[in-house]
Amino acid sequence: MARTLLDKVWEAHTVRTLPSGQTQLFIGLHLVHEVTTPQAFQMLRELGLKVRMPERTFGTLDHIIPTTSQVRPYADPMAEEMAAQMIQNTKDFKLPLFDLDSGRQGIVHVIGPELGLSQPGMTIACGDSHTSTHGAVGAIAFGIGTSQVRDVLATQCLAMAKPKLRQVRIDNALAKGVYAKDIILTIIQKLGVKGGVGYAYEYAGPAIERLTMEERLTVCNMSIEGGARFGYVNPDQTTFDYVRGRPYAPQGEAFDRAVTWWKSIASEPGASYDDVARLDGAAIEPVVTWGINPEQSVGVSQRIPSPESAPETERPTYREGLAHMGFKAGDPIKGAKIDVAFVGSCTNGRLSDLRAAAEVAKKGKVAKHVRALIVPGSQQVAKAAEAEGLHEIFTAAGFQWRKAGCSMCLGMNDDKLQGREMSASSSNRNFIGRQGSPTGRTLLMSPAMVVAAAIAGAVTDVREML
Ligand code: SF4
Numbered sequence: 001m002a003r004t005l006l007d008k009v010w011e012a013h014t015v016r017t018l019p020s021g022q023t024q025l026f027i028g029l030h031l032v033h034e035v036t037t038p039q040a041f042q043m044l045r046e047l048g049l050k051v052r053m054p055e056r057t058f059g060t061l062d063h064i065i066p067t068t069s070q071v072r073p074y075a076d077p078m079a080e081e082m083a084a085q086m087i088q089n090t091k092d093f094k095l096p097l098f099d100l101d102s103g104r105q106g107i108v109h110v111i112g113p114e115l116g117l118s119q120p121g122m123t124i125a126c127g128d129s130h131t132s133t134h135g136a137v138g139a140i141a142f143g144i145g146t147s148q149v150r151d152v153l154a155t156q157c158l159a160m161a162k163p164k165l166r167q168v169r170i171d172n173a174l175a176k177g178v179y180a181k182d183i184i185l186t187i188i189q190k191l192g193v194k195g196g197v198g199y200a201y202e203y204a205g206p207a208i209e210r211l212t213m214e215e216r217l218t219v220c221n222m223s224i225e226g227g228a229r230f231g232y233v234n235p236d237q238t239t240f241d242y243v244r245g246r247p248y249a250p251q252g253e254a255f256d257r258a259v260t261w262w263k264s265i266a267s268e269p270g271a272s273y274d275d276v277a278r279l280d281g282a283a284i285e286p287v288v289t290w291g292i293n294p295e296q297s298v299g300v301s302q303r304i305p306s307p308e309s310a311p312e313t314e315r316p317t318y319r320e321g322l323a324h325m326g327f328k329a330g331d332p333i334k335g336a337k338i339d340v341a342f343v344g345s346c347t348n349g350r351l352s353d354l355r356a357a358a359e360v361a362k363k364g365k366v367a368k369h370v371r372a373l374i375v376p377g378s379q380q381v382a383k384a385a386e387a388e389g390l391h392e393i394f395t396a397a398g399f400q401w402r403k404a405g406c407s408m409c410l411g412m413n414d415d416k417l418q419g420r421e422m423s424a425s426s427s428n429r430n431f432i433g434r435q436g437s438p439t440g441r442t443l444l445m446s447p448a449m450v451v452a453a454a455i456a457g458a459v460t461d462v463r464e465m466l
């Protein structure tokens with residue numbers, strides 16, 4: 001019987017079926033960072049346990065890292081304490097850490113694929129929801145909580161139930177000015193933020209196959225925002241070309257052997273799915289969120305819907321979204337004034353994102369009333385962008401060029417919204433308070449759209465600038 005990647009990778013990593021019916025699943029790669037690990041390491045100490053497979057565990061610093069001055073001790077004592085703890089914990093438990101002086105530091109979901117740690121056919125876990133990102137290379141990758149971080153550190157295994165599988169097919173080709181971010185925001189708009197609960201998403205179809213690996217990483221990154229436990233793309237030549245030559249990827253003949261296996265784990269024609277959803281890629285336009293979750297979005301040419309257009313159960317959230325954002329049903333999203341523009345995050349902080357952003361930055365200058373930040377997702381992204389001169393394009397246009405980190409994706413470092421500021425953001429969550437101000441407002445969109453908004457001073461259609 002034809003099988004899916006989920007079937008094959010799950011089976012290959014199954015240690016046994018537990019009495020609860022869950023699977024004891026072996027974890028091939030465990031990525032750790034400073035926010036969700038201090039308690040887990042402390043629990044290991046209290047239990048007198050070591051890390052079971054330090055060779056499969058890698059750490060970085062990302063959430064709390066300042067993106068201006070990175071000289072220690074950090075100005076924020078909390079950030080300094082968390083960095084110091086992470087450095088100490090990885091030292092005590094003999095784990096590699098991509099610290100600031102490594103040249104490889106960055107957001108955990110940027111550096112995993114970038115370094116070739118994340119490979120097809122793997123199971124990958126990390127104490128962060130957006131671990132779904134790594135599914136883009138053809139892996140089963142999911143976020144876990146702190147007690148599960150402890151479990152993986154101690155045993156390299158997790159107790160997990162296998163989710164159902166929905167294939168999400170995107171047919172046809174995207175139009176110019178439409179990006180991977182618009183695909184995933186459209187999927188979440190159509191299927192809902194809870195639409196994926198109980199499911200994993202397999203992204204497929206011509207529009208997905210045409211995406212570069214970095215674009216696939218953007219799509220898989222937001223699987224969790226659609227409620228899916230994880231999302232993946234079947235490995236293909238794009239995957240193999242991306243992984244080849246990366247520092248932690250198999251080299252030489254080992255790479256060729258790996259490719260043979262990676263090819264064998266892709267879903268087979270005729271495999272059955274618990275559900276299939278189809279969308280027309282050609283019909284997708286640049287998307288902007290108007291509300292307080294990533295489902296509440298419209299195409300840039302459209303108007304904000306009324307709560308009455310939503311199912312009864314969702315109307316209170318629609319009303320809350322309109323009230324928080326200060327929008328009225330029927331308002332066009334185009335023209336919504338912004339105060340802050342942020343390009344970065346594990347969704348859109350990669351080199352190709354910065355290239356797309358720079359193309360638009362060449363068209364004008366940041367509006368006088370807008371504070372605009374470009375934050376590379378990793379030190380390596382920063383280095384590559386600087387080698388291409390992208391930082392000069394951004395600074396000439398009035399953007400601030402920052403150092404690698406999570407930055408304004410969430411309010412855990414100095415980059416925060418102030419008061420009711422409205423932000424055009426390339427990140428993944430527009431939840432109330434997400435960007436550090438309880439009254440701050442976030443409009444999610446692609447990096448190109450963020451830069452277009454920064455120049456116009458308001459939401460605009462990037463297609464008119466390209
Ligand atoms: S960039 Fe945002 S979503 Fe991604 S790991 Fe950092 S805080 Fe989490």
